[in-house]
Amino acid sequence: MKQIVLVAETGSDINPVLAAEYNIKIVPMHVSFDHETMEDGAFPVEKIVDYYEETGKLPKTSGSTPGDFETAFDRIHAEYPDAQLLYLAYSAVTTCSMQSAVLAAEERDYVTILDTKQVSAGQCNVVIAVAEFLRQHPDWTMEEAVSAAEDLIARAKMCFMPENLEFLRAGGRVSNVAFLGAKLLNLHPVIEILDGKLVATKKYRGKMKKVAVQMLTEYAEKYNLERDCLWFVWVVGFPDAVRQAVEEAAKALGFKKTRWIQAGGVITTHGGPAAFGLAGFTRK
Numbered sequence: 001m002k003q004i005v006l007v008a009e010t011g012s013d014i015n016p017v018l019a020a021e022y023n024i025k026i027v028p029m030h031v032s033f034d035h036e037t038m039e040d041g042a043f044p045v046e047k048i049v050d051y052y053e054e055t056g057k058l059p060k061t062s063g064s065t066p067g068d069f070e071t072a073f074d075r076i077h078a079e080y081p082d083a084q085l086l087y088l089a090y091s092a093v094t095t096c097s098m099q100s101a102v103l104a105a106e107e108r109d110y111v112t113i114l115d116t117k118q119v120s121a122g123q124c125n126v127v128i129a130v131a132e133f134l135r136q137h138p139d140w141t142m143e144e145a146v147s148a149a150e151d152l153i154a155r156a157k158m159c160f161m162p163e164n165l166e167f168l169r170a171g172g173r174v175s176n177v178a179f180l181g182a183k184l185l186n187l188h189p190v191i192e193i194l195d196g197k198l199v200a201t202k203k204y205r206g207k208m209k210k211v212a213v214q215m216l217t218e219y220a221e222k223y224n225l226e227r228d229c230l231w232f233v234w235v236v237g238f239p240d241a242v243r244q245a246v247e248e249a250a251k252a253l254g255f256k257k258t259r260w261i262q263a264g265g266v267i268t269t270h271g272g273p274a275a276f277g278l279a280g281f282t283r284k
Helices: 016-022 046-055 066-079 097-107 120-136 142-155 166-170 176-185 208-222 240-252 265-271
Strands: 004-009 025-027 030-033 036-039 060-062 084-090 111-118 156-161 187-194 197-205 230-234 258-262 276-281
Touching (some): 004 066, 016 120, 025 066, 030 265, 046 265, 066 084, 066 097, 084 142, 111 156, 120 142, 120 230, 120 276, 142 156, 166 265, 197 208, 208 240, 208 276, 230 240
Parallel strands (some): 004 025, 004 084, 084 111
Antiparallel strands (some): 030 060, 156 187, 156 276, 187 197
8 A cells, every 4th residue: 555645835934843643744835035045944934023023024924836836846746756645725715825736737647636725723633634544544545534524624624813903904805994903902803714714704802811711711612622622822922821812722622732833934924923823623
C-alpha cells in the first residue's frame, strides 16, 4: 500500500513541532513589506506589528505560487518516491494557493488536492484529524483518505475575534466610522469561516476576557461541537489571563482536550495583535 503524505500551507498555522510529529509538509505563503517579500514563517511575527507601528501600513499577504508547489512536490517525491501526496488546501476563495497547486500538479500524477474551505486553526484542525486517521489506518487508499477528509471538511467550524479593529481598518476591511464606533462601544466582531469565506456574524461588547469566553460558549453550543478536542489560535499580544479564562470555560463545557497554536504572518496581518480564534467539528 502506498504511503500518503499530507501537504498544507503556512497559513494553516501548523507549527514545526506538529509538522514533524505528523510528517506534514508545509509550503510557504508570503508576506510583503513594501518591496521586500518574505516567506511566511521565516521571520518573527512581531515584525508585522513593528512595521505597522512604524509606517501606519500593513504588509501585503499572498498565497503560495506554482513554483512553491513545484519545488515542494518534487522535494517530497524525491524523499518518498512511492508515496501519494494529499494537499489539504487553505480556503480556495481567499487566496491563489490552491489554484497554484492545481497548476503545479498537472505533470505530477501522484498529487491529490482538496479544498478544506478553512484557514488557520480551522485548516490545522482538518489536517491533523486526517493525519491521525492515517496513523490509525496505514493501509488506507487515497480514496479512503479523501472520503474521510471530505467528511471532516463538511463538519469543520472555525471563528475568530480581533482584539480591536485597527488592523482590519488599516487593511481596508472596515471603515473609519465603523472603527471609531467599535472603539467607542468596545465592540468585538466575530468572524466565522462559512463555506470558505470570512463572514462577520456577530458583535460582542466588553473586555476581551469576558467576550472570548462568551464567544466560545455560544459557538460550541450553536454548532454542537464535538467535545474530544478543541483548537485555539492566538496572535502575538494575546493575554495570559484571557487564555486561562478560555481554558477554564472549555473544561466547564466538557472539552476533553484543548490544543493551542500561534498565528503566523498571514493570520497576524489580518487579525491583528491579541486576536483569538477556535476550531472544532460539529458532532455527527
